Amino acid sequence: MLSHNLGYPRIGSRRELKRASEKFWSGKIDREELQKVARKIRHENWETQRAAGIGLIPSNDFSLYDQVLDMSLTVGAIPERYHQLIDGKSNKELDLYYAMARGYQRGGLDLNAMEMTKWFDTNYHYLVPEFVKNQQFRIYSEKVFLEFEDALQKGILTKPVLLGPVTYLLLGKEKEEGFEKIDLLENLLPVYTSILKELYSRGAQWVQLDEPALVLDLTEKQKHAYEIAYATIRKSVPKLKILVATYFGALEDNLPTAAKLPVDALHIDLTRGESSLSALLKHEDFAHSTRQLSLGVVDGRNIWKNNYRKSLDFISQAIHVLGEDRLMIAPSSSLLHSPCDLDFEQDEIILTPEIKNWMSFAKQKLAEVVEICRLAGTDLLLDDAFIENQNAIESRRESPLIHKPHVKTRLTAVKEADLNRQNNFEIRQQIQLEKLKLPLFPSTTIGSFPQTDEVRLLRANLKKNELTLEQYEVRIREEIVSSLRWQEELGIDVLVHGEFERNDMVEYFGERLSGFAFTQNGWVQSYGSRCVKPPVIYGDVERPEPMTVKWSAFAQANSQKLVKGMLTGPVTILQWSFVRDDQPRKDTAFQIGLAIRDEVVDLEKAGIRVIQIDEPAIREGLPLRKTNWSAYLKWAVDAFRLSAAGVADQTQIHTHMCYSEFNDIIDSIAAMDADVITIETSRSQMELLDAFASFSYPNEIGPGVYDIHSPRVPTVDEMVLLLEKALKVIPARNLWVNPDCGLKTRKWPETEAALRNMISAANLLREGVK
Structure with a gap:
């Protein structure tokens, strides 16, 4: 079995990217210093994954702001209002990038930022691609190539990650009437195939195309778009190994579409869609093919320690049908949604050892993936790592810290009447108009x-006991009164x-x-x-x-x-x-x-x-x-x-x-x-x-x-x-x-x-x- 990872947190273990980005935006550092910080984070991420024993390490999962915005820049989907910032100079690309993300007010230009919305059902936000009728695409940014080459220089042959073409289009928004965004696939695919050909020519063996839209409700037209897209991709790069990654849910009615894609591997999320496994194993087109199946058994979106027994049960089911050589083991999704490293949690007052023992962050999830691969096929009852894992799982299940009978009793006593205000809104509105006396x-x-910074410093000094609680509250009251007076004046x-x-x-x-x-x-x-x-x-x-x-x-x-x-x-x-x-x-x-x-x-x-x-x-x-x-x-x-x-x-x-x-x-x-x-x-x-x-x-x-x-x-x-x-x-x-x-x-x-x-x-x- 091959272990791999879908993506790693890019903020830095100490939020280095946040600080560098904000310094760059405020003019305190230049673009070279920003890129230096970004490069250091990428290198540390790759080394962390290599040290953990991950077989396929991703590249291009790093972003200065957002991976969907990166994709828009990569394929040249740049809204017209930003075109005046395009001058062909590579050192201006960052200005364009941040203008699309944050807006732009400089040199007489006043440009609105792109719309932002939630990434599926997570608390991550992405920049919504904007599409017009007959939208044209071209390779604009070479970020994916540069990061692949950067890893090669570190001696790491990575698996470049790109947002898949169908999901990319479905995440966007039509900015004019008269077309469907999925119809732009014909214009977009030549750019994707050019990118993949270039990656192959530079030595890439695997490429990961993220298609989480495969866990959504899709129309027949959208399902057909997947068939067209991946038939075209397969034909253009027959020797490049393509892994299609789905996550955040089960494939359900999209399973036949996913199972037939002419790719080398398919990733499924077993933490939020475990029904996909049994369905795929029963699907003849997939079960009797040579395609590999990537099992996302370690939760990429939560912080609880993996239950090795449950993960190994999934693997056992898959081995029985597919054999061990056709399996890949990974987190359920990118680890973007997990904190970086549990080892940094050293304060036992903030996080007690008992609760910490139940948890796993991104770095620890890498170790879990590798450990699960090792444990498959071993005598679990004699394995210390497995025994230790099961002891942690059991201690959490039985801990008196978790269960409070009086809270459960109050919950069961909730009645329908507890959910309703005294009167409906029309009556409440009239009462509030009279009582609150607000203007139109x-x-x-x-x-x-x-x-x-001063307010944050107050809290920091209170935590460090450099301010007494009384001194802290005096300052907070001053801030409150000042803000009230300002609002009143306004x-x-x-x-x-x-x-x-x-x-x-x-x-x-x-x-x-x-x-x-x-x-x-x-x-x-x-x-x-x-x-x-x-x-x-x-x-x-x-x-x-x-x-x-x-x-x-x-x-x-x-x-x-x-x-x-x-x-x-x-x-x-x-x-x-x-x-x-x-x-x-x-x-x-x-x-x-x-x-x-x-x-x-x-x-x-x-x-x-x-x-x-x-x-x-x-x-x-x-x-x-x-x-x-x-x-x-x-x-x-x-x-x-x-x-x-x-x-x-x-x-x-x-x-x-x-x-x-x-x-x-x-x-x-x-x-x-x-x-x-x-x-x-x-x-x-x-x-x-x-x-x-x-x-x-x-x-x-x-x-x-x-x-x-x-x-x-x-x-x-x-x-x-x-x-x-x-x-x-x-x-x-x-x-x-x-x-x-x-x-x-x-x-x-x-x-x-x-x-x-x-x-x-x-x-x-x-x-x-x-």
């Missing part, structure tokens, strides 16, 4: 303000306290809930330089004491205006954590929902009349197959309603969602019954509102009027135009004015300028409807 087109922000209608005391919108709450563990260096990439350190939900969840009431009450006491209480919702806490896998996700979500409900009730008692429960992850939690949507949406919506329904009608409940396509789940969004929903619409130029209009969404909406993920400051006219678009589909009394997400990652100068323009836009809109 009320303005607010999503919650967080820029986390400056004219924002519903204020926020800025969240200066919070590190991360999920981690902050996880630290205050039982059943959560934390890491020092368990960082994963969310997008670009944005990294998150997800909490680990290992056991039953409850709220020992209030989590936000003190700070929200302090803020409200220091302003005559309304100040929102800010919470993260149960589904988002679930989605953005590493979740226990020993009970249904629904049960864990409801446990969190009950904890948030307690906080909502306490905020209301403390005089907070507007409470926001953020749920940006509702959409990303959708199962990849529509047949499984209804069950998920029922418990996800119910978990939110459970968290929100404990307050009186006059308390206004907000929720926030970002980078979501709502068309196909709009009825479930409405069923959440939030009084106000704020959403991202700026990058899509309000396209997302079409779903709310056609559905006649009854509640209030705040469509984001500017993109906080880009440093560019939009003009007042731009925002007015977006709001006027919104007014065509949203009644004026239901329209809010706000940015499209929190402002934590932005700098103060751009934040102040953008919010001033936003308030000016809101005022102009009010004048226009008088």
